[in-house]
Amino acid sequence: MKEFEYKELEKATENFSQSRLIGKGSHGCVYKGILDEGKNIIAIKKQSLGLQKIQDNSKLENEVSILSSLPENSFIVNFLGTSHHCHHDDDDSSKNESFLIMEYLPNGTLYQMLHAKNNILPNWPKRAQIAIQIAKAIQFLHQTKPNSIVHRDIKSANILFDSNWNAKLADLGLALRMKNDHQDESPSHSSNSVTRPAGTIGYLDPDYTKPSKLSTKNDVFSFGVLLFEIMSSRKAIDVSKSPVSIVDWATKLIKEGQSLEICDKRMHVPWYMESTIKNMLSIATRCVSPKKITRPTIEEIVMEMENVIIEPIKYPLWNILRGLTLLRRKRKRSRKNCCIITTNNVTKTCAQHEKKLLIREILADKVTE
Incomplete structure (x- = not known):
């Protein structure tokens, strides 16, 4: 587990500027951090002010404990490391602040x-x-x-x-x-x-x-x-x-x-x-x-x-076959009303023309890998 320098995080977030705030919840705030002159982008979770005041690090520490115990997985946000910072408040009391560093995901929630x-x-x-x-x-x-x-x-x-x-x-x-x-x-x-x-x-x-x-x-x-x-x-x-x-x-x-x-x-x-x-x-x-x-x-x-x-x-083959079956039934029911299109001595019904349109629509909407 990598330990990031606090000064590095300050620089990466422009001293945790509001312009870098990308997420906010009851437990903490998430900032966008830019490292190595823009070559690396990270997400930094900082405790909420409320939890900072009562020095309740339990949720952040719990998240670090859980994430650091897990192997990397393509369906879970990737954990990169932590950072810690000790500072003094106005009353001269010492407080420890923890940060969680994760991969940056650019396309929102x-x-x-x-x-x-x-x-x-x-x-x-x-x-x-x-x-x-x-x-x-x-x-x-x-x-x-x-x-x-x-x-x-x-x-x-x-x-x-x-x-x-x-x-x-x-x-x-x-x-x-x-x-x-x-x-x-x-x-x-x-x-x-x-x-x-x-x-x-x-x-x-x-x-x-x-x-x-x-x-x-x-x-x-x-x-x-x-x-x-x-x-x-x-x-x-x-x-x-x-x-x-x-x-x-x-x-x-x-x-x-x-x-x-x-x-x-x-x-x-x-x-x-x-x-x-x-x-x-x-x-x-x-x-x-x-x-x-x-x-x-x-x-x-x-x-x-x-x-x-x-x-x-x-693989929507079953959809296509089902669609063709339904269209065949529809054609039988409406054969009397179906128009005929003749081109170069080839006769096509409207139902057959509709089949092609249907197949194109299905294939256009399928999930690509």
Whole structure:
């Protein structure tokens, strides 16, 4: 684990200038740092003023402990090192400040992508791709040995995009290691402020009410909420709407057989994506089940997504065949009304012409590797 010089960070952020502030939360602020005359760009997490005043380093130290124990993974923000600085306040008391250094991801958060005005919206195949990348990030944490890691704060604001628009999971300040799949095994330096139930309202599992209720299924619930958000571009909690909870709103529509009404109204849903979207919404519904035992594991979610969501989008042969079958049936029903186009003694029906347009549309929308 690399130790960065504090003076190096000061220079890289122009003394932590507001112009370099790229993220802000209850636990800390994130700054963009430019090193080596622009050759290297990093992200630096600094504790919030509130935590600095009470000298509560637990969350930052917990995040360092978790990240430094993990191998590099393409779905988790890359940890680069730490820095420490001792300074004196106006009352001449000595205070130690810690910093966390990570890779810089230039394309903002999933929250911004879904909710910012005048933003370019992701198409449906891209939304499915983002969902599977997040699921694989959670799977990586849950499969960590010898004890699973529970993130505890899965939400759109903690999903960042790299230069290629791949999604990465960030902010492990609340993450905890499991013990015997029931109790948390918090780092030795952590305080009760770290181990007590925590998360973000709207994404937080309602069953997680005390430390002994910590489970990987807490993350699964949050992932279900996030899936609804990805599909609808509606916030997890929106007081301007009724019901205010995305879970209550979405599950009600699904029970009424109106699952496609959940989809982002700003985006047309091609008929050949309907099955994929319904599969994603089905997964989300099971994830947010009030009964923890009925929720799928993240391994089951990833497997299902790869089998029934991602592969059909990447290789849409099944979509094409299904489309041609439907068009054939449509042609039979409307044969009497179908116009005939004759060119160079070759007769083509409108339905056949429509087939070509359909195939082009499907192939144009598929996810590229």
